[in-house]
Amino acid sequence: PLTKKPFITFVLGGPGSGKGTQCEKIASAFGFAHLSAGELLREEISSHAQNGELIQNVIKEGQIVPSEITIGLIRKAINSAASDKILIDGFPRCEENRIAFEKFVRVEPDLVIFFECPEEEMVKRILSRNQGRIDDNLETIKKRLKVFENLNMPVVEHYSSKGKVHKINATGTADEIFDRVRQLFVSIRS
Numbered sequence: 001p002l003t004k005k006p007f008i009t010f011v012l013g014g015p016g017s018g019k020g021t022q023c024e025k026i027a028s029a030f031g032f033a034h035l036s037a038g039e040l041l042r043e044e045i046s047s048h049a050q051n052g053e054l055i056q057n058v059i060k061e062g063q064i065v066p067s068e069i070t071i072g073l074i075r076k077a078i079n080s081a082a083s084d085k086i087l088i089d090g091f092p093r094c095e096e097n098r099i100a101f102e103k104f105v106r107v108e109p110d111l112v113i114f115f116e117c118p119e120e121e122m123v124k125r126i127l128s129r130n131q132g133r134i135d136d137n138l139e140t141i142k143k144r145l146k147v148f149e150n151l152n153m154p155v156v157e158h159y160s161s162k163g164k165v166h167k168i169n170a171t172g173t174a175d176e177i178f179d180r181v182r183q184l185f186v187s188i189r190s
């Protein structure tokens with residue numbers, strides 16, 4: 001369990017849908033802590049942590065890292081976050097992730113945001129990122145898209161059935177998208 005009771009928002013959407021970009025904006029406008037599950041995993045690789053090699057192999061294949069690894073990193077990050085309002089970007093990625101998180105961290109998200117974006121737009125964005133990510137090549141992108149569709153969408157559907165999902169049109173410029181996101185956060189603040 002956690003050492004405090006935070007307000008948790010899961011931020012979901014396909015690869016390149018703009019989760020990281022929008023989370024940065026939400027964090028600075030509304031005082032949230034931004035925890036990117038993918039970033040936490042990439043830090044394990046670059047710091048040569050015990051599971052670094054395993055994580056690298058999974059990410060390179062566009063597959064999902066074992067829940068216990070990711071959940072351990074997220075739990076630690078929540079407990080040391082500077083805010084009790086938390087954005088968890090890019091997790092849970094599958095029903096098994098979700099169920100394990102609820103079981104071991106013993107919280108449910110207060111809110112789930114889903115960024116909806118056409119595949120061709122996501123691919124275009126990722127291919128122009130140029131930040132040296134080992135999964136930003138067409139071959140891995142295709143696998144990431146499949147995993148998203150087959151394993152991550154059921155998580156979105158689960159939370160939709162509980163009325164927790166706010167779907168956001170993730171096309172247009174980053175600022176246009178943030179105008180949509182901002183309205184949501186203003187409405188939950190008041």
Ligand code: UP5
Pocket residue numbers: 013014015016017018019020021022037038039041058059060062063064065066070089090091092093125126128129135144170171172173174175177
């Ligand atoms: N960009 C952003 N918004 C734009 C806009 N409106 N118009 C034009 N360009 C825009 O954006 C992607 C790129 O597009 C950037 O260059 C940005 O400037 C530009 P970004 O905000 O980075 O999108 P995001 O949705 O965050 O894309 P990302 O590639 O990070 O998504 P993924 O979900 O694929 O990556 P993540 O880091 O979450 O996961 C990577 C891998 O880690 C997974 O494939 C998986 O193998 C592993 N993983 C797990 O196993 N478990 C986890 O819990 C999490 C990750």
Ligand code: MG
Pocket residue numbers: 019020036038090
């Ligand atoms: Mg990201």
